[in-house]
Amino acid sequence: MSRGPRRPRSVLEVNRVHLMDALEGLKALPDESVDLVITDPPYNIAKKGNKTILKGKRISTMEAWGAWDHYHPYDYDAMMMRVIGECWRILKPRGALYMFTAPQDNGVFVRHAVARGFTFRSQVAMVKKTALPSIFRSAWRSAFEVAFYATKGAAKSFNFLEQAEMVNVYHYPTNHKHTAHPTEKPQELIERFVRVSSKPGDLILDPFMGSGTTAVAAKKHGRRFIGFERSPDYLAMAEKRLKELDHPATTAE
Ligand SMILES: C[S@@+](CC[C@H](N)C(=O)[O-])C[C@H]1O[C@@H](n2cnc3c(N)ncnc32)[C@H](O)[C@@H]1O
Numbered sequence: 001m002s003r004g005p006r007r008p009r010s011v012l013e014v015n016r017v018h019l020m021d022a023l024e025g026l027k028a029l030p031d032e033s034v035d036l037v038i039t040d041p042p043y044n045i046a047k048k049g050n051k052t053i054l055k056g057k058r059i060s061t062m063e064a065w066g067a068w069d070h071y072h073p074y075d076y077d078a079m080m081m082r083v084i085g086e087c088w089r090i091l092k093p094r095g096a097l098y099m100f101t102a103p104q105d106n107g108v109f110v111r112h113a114v115a116r117g118f119t120f121r122s123q124v125a126m127v128k129k130t131a132l133p134s135i136f137r138s139a140w141r142s143a144f145e146v147a148f149y150a151t152k153g154a155a156k157s158f159n160f161l162e163q164a165e166m167v168n169v170y171h172y173p174t175n176h177k178h179t180a181h182p183t184e185k186p187q188e189l190i191e192r193f194v195r196v197s198s199k200p201g202d203l204i205l206d207p208f209m210g211s212g213t214t215a216v217a218a219k220k221h222g223r224r225f226i227g228f229e230r231s232p233d234y235l236a237m238a239e240k241r242l243k244e245l246d247h248p249a250t251t252a253e
Helices: 022-027 061-065 073-090 106-116 187-197 213-220 232-246
Strands: 016-019 034-039 051-054 057-060 091-101 119-128 144-151 169-172 203-206 224-229
Touching: 016 232, 022 073, 022 224, 034 073, 034 187, 034 213, 051 061, 057 061, 073 091, 073 106, 091 106, 091 119, 091 187, 106 119, 106 144, 119 187, 144 187, 169 187, 187 213, 203 213, 213 224, 213 232, 224 232
Parallel strands: 016 224, 034 091, 034 203, 119 169, 203 224
Antiparallel strands: 051 057, 091 144, 119 144
């Protein structure tokens, strides 16, 4: 299959989160320029009619997560298939991809990634200690999310950590958050992906950066990063977190 002309060098600055659509940002990245992708895309599960409880109040999942998590199913599938294809293009040979997914999409996205050429390696489950209550008692309470891990050929970085850190089930209390982003991922888990699947100086991409967890994890461990986020409010959260790494807040005792 012809790969078409190589994309020219990117004009996008690294070590920055750009206020951009994920696909537009991805398209601006050159072929084989990124060492590792870690991403937590919208799950497309927010709906006006579905209810959840947040801070003791019964609200729609659309209000709880935000309109950013709502796509027409056809548009969502089309976007995610293109995102996976672009991740394949911009990853260096033997680079790696970690992608969180909604339960109904995990198998579909893995199969699509494999069809693009990725090698499926494993899944990592993130178990929440404080699952949201089931309002109508008509469904199982959701207490875990899953990311899949795939590589472009044999993994070029796989730094095996302590045995306990390499178990593919991660437990965390959901109240350990750094920002008001409704779906902030646990920084410790993202740091683990960074430590295992990259080395200092590598370039790490997150096309759906949210509050900047991937960028913070990359910067903290001496990796470079680049990312995209469509919401100015979430971008501001990411920038604040990144600044705080340079000047950590101190508390008077
Ligand atoms: C699940 S959240 C990511 C949360 C992130 N992992 C964190 O720890 O904060 C997905 C993010 O993607 C953003 N988003 C949704 N559609 C997008 C698009 N087409 N391009 C760029 N960002 C988008 C949303 O605003 C949201 O912040």
